[in-house]
Amino acid sequence: MTYKELARTLPSWVFAIGMLGASLYAQAVEITITCGPSGSDVEFCLKHAQAWAAKTGNTIKNFSPPNSPTEKLALYRQLFAAKSSDIDVVQIDTVWPGLLKDHLADLKPYSQGVESQHFPAIIANNSVNGKLLGMPWYTDAGLLYYRTDLLKKYGLRVPQTWEELTQTALKVQTGERAKGDTDFHGFVFQAKAYEGLTCNAIEWVGGQGGGTVVNADGEITIRNAQAAKALNLAASWIGSISPAGVLNYEEEEARGVFQNANALFMRNWPYAWALMQKNDSLVKGKVGVAKLPGNPSAAALGGWQLGVSKYSKHPAIAADLVMYMTSAAVQKTRAIHGSYNPTLPALYKDKEVLEANEFMGALADVFANSVARPTTATGLKYPQVSQSFWNAAHEVMSKRTTGEEAVTKLESRLKQIRRKHW
Structure with a gap:
């Protein structure tokens, strides 16, 4: 036919x-x-x-x-x-x-x-x-992974603020190391100087009430006391509840440490959940997931x-x-x-x-409560904005500057990038 x-x-x-x-x-x-x-x-x-x-x-x-x-x-x-x-x-x-x-x-x-x-x-x-x-393939938001067995063991709850996370992580880390687990850490996350650090740092700043780096109207908002406080708190984790090597961690490095039962808390994306449930996972059946600490909780989208x-x-x-x-x-x-x-x-x-x-x-x-990176407001200049932000956060965590100095310098740098308009 x-x-x-x-x-x-x-x-x-x-x-x-x-x-x-x-x-x-x-x-x-x-x-x-x-x-x-x-x-x-x-x-x-x-x-x-x-x-x-x-x-x-x-x-x-x-x-x-x-x-x-x-x-x-x-x-x-x-x-x-x-x-x-x-x-x-x-x-x-x-x-x-x-x-x-x-x-x-x-x-x-x-x-x-x-x-x-x-x-x-x-x-x-x-x-x-x-x-x-682009057609949406999957969506993401930052999450807090935690060891359910260890929180129960020490009689502690899922932390509601970043300060509470710091205290809880230190208590459990001290206890586990005293029992011989010298490689145990309180908290692992993504602190390498790359886009992942922008996501983490936005969550710390937002969770401390420090707003965003650039608001929806294109105004530079990062220079404030709460943003500086958030970066200083993150810097206090390095060499304390977090290994010094976290400064070179991306998602998979953090997951590797947590999945091998060497951390109490981990910040990561939802993809890590399924990997925690595999038979080769040392934390299978011992992991909980919660929204990130903060008031308000501010997960990067x-x-x-x-x-x-x-x-x-x-x-x-x-x-x-x-x-x-x-x-x-x-x-x-x-x-x-x-x-x-x-x-x-x-x-x-x-x-x-x-x-x-x-x-x-x-x-x-x-x-519903996630924090978007300032891509719409900054347009084609977003890569420069993000790089400037993650570099500022990395310098603070590397103890090369303070949060206060970093947000002041960052504001000046962002004004140069913006010039008259984004």
């Missing part, structure tokens, strides 16, 4: 979809996706990308970028500047849509309105000048999106992969087996998701 004959026997919309599928998958192609360099992220990403490939007849290639978001962004910018077609599907951090807006394809022609099912705030974050530059490079040779097929990877079915599986936070509100009421991640039912409150 010819296509013309087939068209006369089928409803027009059925025939149109069939024609689209035939043209889309008429010739198999290789799609390159940035799943990551290693670890569970690659495992859970490639699993679903390859499932899509099996359904469509295409093939998948993993592009391994640096693990650090800062270095990953720098690499993307180099590739985009060269208009390279090496990457088709790109992982995009929450703070990047505005920075990469000239290099990402508009996904609206391919989404068929499904973006309305995701958290509106994330879709708004991913939209620039009316174009949808994070998360990742999937976008299509403008320079892809196969944008429609790449977009099809993006829509598959960000679908409700895939997000549900990733939530159950990898504790990745869905970007679809409906999945937070899903019984299987909640059974696998008991803490997810309470995350609505965490997301």
Whole structure:
């Protein structure tokens, strides 16, 4: 039967979809996706990308970028500047849509309105000048992990303030070391000079009532007594309740220490929960998750999106992969087996998701009170703003300056970056 004959026997919309599928998958192609360099992220990403490939007849290639978001962004910018077609599907951090807006394809022609099912705030974050530059893949907020057995052993509660965390961590660390565990620490987190430190430091400052680095109106607000106090308190942890090596920790270094039963508290993202439950985890069954300390608690908002490079040779097929990877079915599986936070509100009421991640039912409150990094207010200058902030925090924790001196110097630096307008 010819296509013309087939068209006369089928409803027009059925025939149109069939024609689209035939043209889309008429010739198999290789799609390159940035799943990551290693670890569970690659495992859970490639699993679903390859499932899509099996359904469509295409093939998948993993592009391994640096693990650090800062270095990953720098690499993307180099590739985009060269208009390279090496990457088709790109992982995009929450703070990047505005920075990469000239290099990402508009996904609206391919989404068929499904973006309305995701958290509106994330879709708004991913939209620039009316174009949808990324589909939400998973969302994040900073969390406090703690050893339930040790808090019970010492008769202590989950800390409500950063000062209480400091005192609790020191008490338990002293007790455990006295019993021979000399490698035990009270608190591990991300203190390397990179974007992760910006997230941590925003949480300390916000949790001490110090506001944000730059407010929604673009005003520089970091120079205040509470912000200085927050940085000074963090500096007091180094060499006390936190190892000196934490100054070079990213997420995985902190997780390694905590998962090997060498810390009481850990600040990390939700992804770490599933890894704590594996059989090789020394803290399996001994971990609790709570909102971060602070008055108010101020968790940094994070998360990742999937976008299509403008320079892809196969944008429609790449977009099809993006829509598959960000679908409700895939997000549900990733939530159950990898504790990745869905970007679809409906999945937070899903019984299987909640059974696998008991803490997810309470995350609505965490997301409602999360603190966004000042990307919207600072625009293309955000990378300079963030780098200046994390460098200031790192200098304080390295005991090269004080919190008071750091926020004063940071304010001056941010004024130089801003000049007249962001």
